[in-house]
Amino acid sequence: xxxxxxxxxxxxxxxxxxxxxxxxxxxxxxxxxxxxxxxxxxxxxxxxxxxxxxxxxxxxxxxxxxxxxxxxxxxxxxxxxxxxxxxxxxxxxxxxxxxxxxxxxxxxxxxxxxxxxxxxxxxxxxxxxxxxxxxxxxxxxxxxxxxxxxxxxxxxxxxxxxxxxxxxxxxxxxxxxxxxxxxxxxxxxxxxxxxxxxxxxxxxxxxxxxxxxxxxxxxxxxxxxxxxxxxxxxxxxxxxxxxxxxxxxxxxxxxxxxxxxxxxxxxxxxx
Amino acid sequence: xxxxxxxxxxxxxxxxxxxxxxxxxxxxxxxxxxxxxxxxxxxxxxxxxxxxxxxxxxxxxxxxxxxxxxxxxxxxxxxxxxxxxxxxxxxxxxxxxxxxxxxxxxxxxxxxxxxxxxxxxxxxxxxxxxxxxxxxxxxxxxxxxxxxxxxxxxxxxxxxxxxxxxxxxxxxxxxxxxxxxxxxxxxxxxxxxxxxxxxxxxxxxxxxxxxxxxxxxxxxxxxxxxxxxxxxxxxxxxxxxxxxxxxxxxxxxxxxxxxxxxxxxxxxxxxxxxxxxxxxxxxxxxxxxxxxx
Numbered sequence: 001x002x003x004x005x006x007x008x009x010x011x012x013x014x015x016x017x018x019x020x021x022x023x024x025x026x027x028x029x030x031x032x033x034x035x036x037x038x039x040x041x042x043x044x045x046x047x048x049x050x051x052x053x054x055x056x057x058x059x060x061x062x063x064x065x066x067x068x069x070x071x072x073x074x075x076x077x078x079x080x081x082x083x084x085x086x087x088x089x090x091x092x093x094x095x096x097x098x099x100x101x102x103x104x105x106x107x108x109x110x111x112x113x114x115x116x117x118x119x120x121x122x123x124x125x126x127x128x129x130x131x132x133x134x135x136x137x138x139x140x141x142x143x144x145x146x147x148x149x150x151x152x153x154x155x156x157x158x159x160x161x162x163x164x165x166x167x168x169x170x171x172x173x174x175x176x177x178x179x180x181x182x183x184x185x186x187x188x189x190x191x192x193x194x195x196x197x198x199x200x201x202x203x204x205x206x207x208x209x210x211x212x213x214x215x216x217x218x219x220x221x222x223x224x225x226x227x228x229x230x231x232x233x234x235x236x237x238x239x240x241x242x243x244x245x246x247x248x249x250x251x252x253x254x255x256x257x258x259x260x261x262x263x264x265x266x267x268x269x270x271x
Numbered sequence: 272x273x274x275x276x277x278x279x280x281x282x283x284x285x286x287x288x289x290x291x292x293x294x295x296x297x298x299x300x301x302x303x304x305x306x307x308x309x310x311x312x313x314x315x316x317x318x319x320x321x322x323x324x325x326x327x328x329x330x331x332x333x334x335x336x337x338x339x340x341x342x343x344x345x346x347x348x349x350x351x352x353x354x355x356x357x358x359x360x361x362x363x364x365x366x367x368x369x370x371x372x373x374x375x376x377x378x379x380x381x382x383x384x385x386x387x388x389x390x391x392x393x394x395x396x397x398x399x400x401x402x403x404x405x406x407x408x409x410x411x412x413x414x415x416x417x418x419x420x421x422x423x424x425x426x427x428x429x430x431x432x433x434x435x436x437x438x439x440x441x442x443x444x445x446x447x448x449x450x451x452x453x454x455x456x457x458x459x460x461x462x463x464x465x466x467x468x469x470x471x472x473x474x475x476x477x478x479x480x481x482x483x484x485x486x487x488x489x490x491x492x493x494x495x496x497x498x499x500x501x502x503x504x505x506x507x508x509x510x511x512x513x514x515x516x517x518x519x520x521x522x523x524x525x526x527x528x529x530x531x532x533x534x535x536x537x538x539x540x541x542x543x544x545x546x547x548x549x550x551x552x553x554x555x556x557x558x559x560x561x562x563x564x
Contacts, residue, residue, distance in 0.1 A: 056450065058446065058449060058450055061358055061359045061446060061449065062359065082454070083449045083450060083452060084449070084452040084453065084454040086452075087451065087452030088452065092450070092451065092452070093450045094450075095446070095447055095450050099444050099446070099447035099450070100443075100444075100447070101439065101440045101443035101444060101447065101448070102443055102444075102561045103439065103442075103443050103504075103558045103561070104436070104439055104440060104443065108436055108439075108440075109440075111433075111436060112436060112437060112440045112448070112451055112453065113451045113452075115433065115437055115451060115452050115453050116452040145561070147561030148561065161451055162451065164451075165451065165452055
C-alpha cells in the first residue's frame with residue numbers, strides 16, 4: 001500500500017528489543033493516512049501492542065527499546081520523545097485493558113486526560129460536555145468511582161480520557177477486550193463517529209479481525225513481529241488466507257482442526 | 272470524671288503529634304504506592320538542619336525558609352537519583368530502596384550537622400492552662416493547630432487541584448498516567464518536596480518536645496499503627512487514626528495499665544492495630560481495594 005503525502009504517522013522498519021535480548025519486532029513498517037482508521041491485526045504475541053507502545057514511547061518503562069528504524073508523526077521524528085511530549089504533539093495511547101484510575105471518579109478520570117493542555121476551566125468544561133455527548137452512559141456515572149463501573153463504561157472512559165487531550169491521533173489497543181459483542185459494536189461505532197466528526201485518526205490493535213476490518217479503512221497483519229500482509233480493509237476481508245486464518249471462514253466444506261493445522265503449517269507466511 | 276477528660280484530651284493532643292508523622296507517609300504512599308521508610312530520617316534531618324542553621328546565628332524565619340529549601344531539594348534529589356531509575360519496578364523494590372535511603376539520610380544528617388543532641392525552642396510555653404478545671408498543654412494545642420492547617424491544605428490540594436488529581440492518578444496506575452501525558456517526574460518531585468515540608472513541621476514540633484536527637488527517627492514507629500487504623504491513603508485518616516491511637520494509649524495506660532503492672536502505653540497501639548487489621552485491613556478511611564469479578 002502506498003499512501004504518500006498525507007500520512008499522519010509513518011513507521012519505518014522499526015526493530016524493538018526487550019531487556020536488550022528479546023527481539024520482538026523485526027522490521028515493522030506502516031503508514032496511517034490522515035483522518036483514517038488503520039487496524040493492526042494478528043494473534044497473541046504478534047507484536048501489535050509493542051508496535052503501539054513503540055509509537056507512544058511507553059516502551060521504555062517496560063525496558064523495551066526501538067533499536068532500528070524511525071517513527072514520524074506529521075513528518076517529524078518522534079521516536080525520542082517522552083510520552084507527555086508526544087501527547088502534546090497530539091498522539092495519545094489508550095492502553096490495553098482500559099487502565100482507568102480506579103479510585104478517581106469518572107469525571108476526574110476524564111479530567112486527567114487534559115493534563116497537558118494549558119487552557120482555562122471554561123474550555124475544559126466544554127470539552128467534557130463534548131466527551132459526554134459521545135459517551136452518554138458516562139454522564140450519568142460521572143461521580144461514581146471508576147473502579148466500580150462496568151467494562152464497557154471503563155472502555156468509554158479510557159477513550160474519553162484520551163479525547164480530553166484533543167489528540168490528532170489515538171492509538172487504541174484492543175478495545176474489544178472482555179466486552180460483549182453488542183458493546184464491541186457500540187464502541188467501534190463511536191470510534192467511527194470520532195473519526196468522522198472530530199477528524200481523529202486511529203491506529204488500532206485488535207484481535208477481533210472481523211469487527212476491526214469492518215470499521216477500518218486499512219489493515220496490517222502482523223505475525224511474529226513482521227508485517228505479513230497489508231491493504232485496504234475490504235481487500236483484506238476478501239482475501240482467502242485472511243478468511244481462513246483470521247476470520248474462520250473456510251472455503252468449501254467444514255474442515256477438521258487437524259487439517260487446518262496442517263494447512264496452516266504449510267502456508268505459514270514467512271516475510 | 273475530670274481526670275478522665277484530662278487524660279483523654281492529653282491523649283488526643285499527643286495523637287495529633289503522631290498524625291503529623293503519619294501524614295508524610297500518606298503523601299508518598301498516595302502518589303507512588305510505596306511506604307516511605309525514610310520518612311523518620313527526613314523528620315530527623317529537617318529538625319537537625321533547622322537547629323544547626325539556627326545555631327549559626329541565622330534568624331528564626333530565615334532558618335525556617337532555608338530548611339524548607341533544603342528539604343525540598345532533598346526530595347527532588349531523591350526522586351531523581353533513587354526513584355526515577357526504579358519506575359515500573361515491583362513495590363517491594365521501591366520499599367527496599369526507601370530503607371536504604373533512610374539509613375543514608377540519617378548518616379548524611381549526622382555527617383553534616385554532627386550527632387550531638389540539640390535543644391529546640393519554638394518559643395511556645397509548655398505550661399498547661401486551666402480550662403474549666405481541665406489542664407491542657409498549650410504546646411499540644413499549638414501542634415494540633417498546625418496539624419489541622421496541614422490536613423486542610425493537603426486535602427484541598429489532593430482533591431481540588433490539577434496536580435493533586437494527577438498525583439492520585441499516578442498512585443492508581445503510573446503507566447496509564449504516563450499514557451495520558453502526566454509527567455511522572457514532576458509529580459513525584461512535587462510529592463517528595465511536600466513530604467519534605469511535612470517532615471519539617473513534624474521535625475520542629477517533635478524536636479522541641481523530645482530534643483533534636485537520633486531517637487526522632489523512632490517516632491515513625493508510632494506512625495505505623497496510626498496508618499493501619501486510618502488507612503495508608505487517607506489524609507483525614509491519618510488524623511483520626513492519630514487521635515484514636517493517642518487517646519486509647521493514654522487511657523489504657525492510666526485505667527487498664529495498673530492491672531498489667533503499667534507500661535502498656537508502648538505496646539497497646541500495636542495490639543490495637545493488629546486487631547484492626549483483622550477487621551478492616553484498608554483502615555477506617557483508606558481507599559478500598561477495588562476488585563472486579
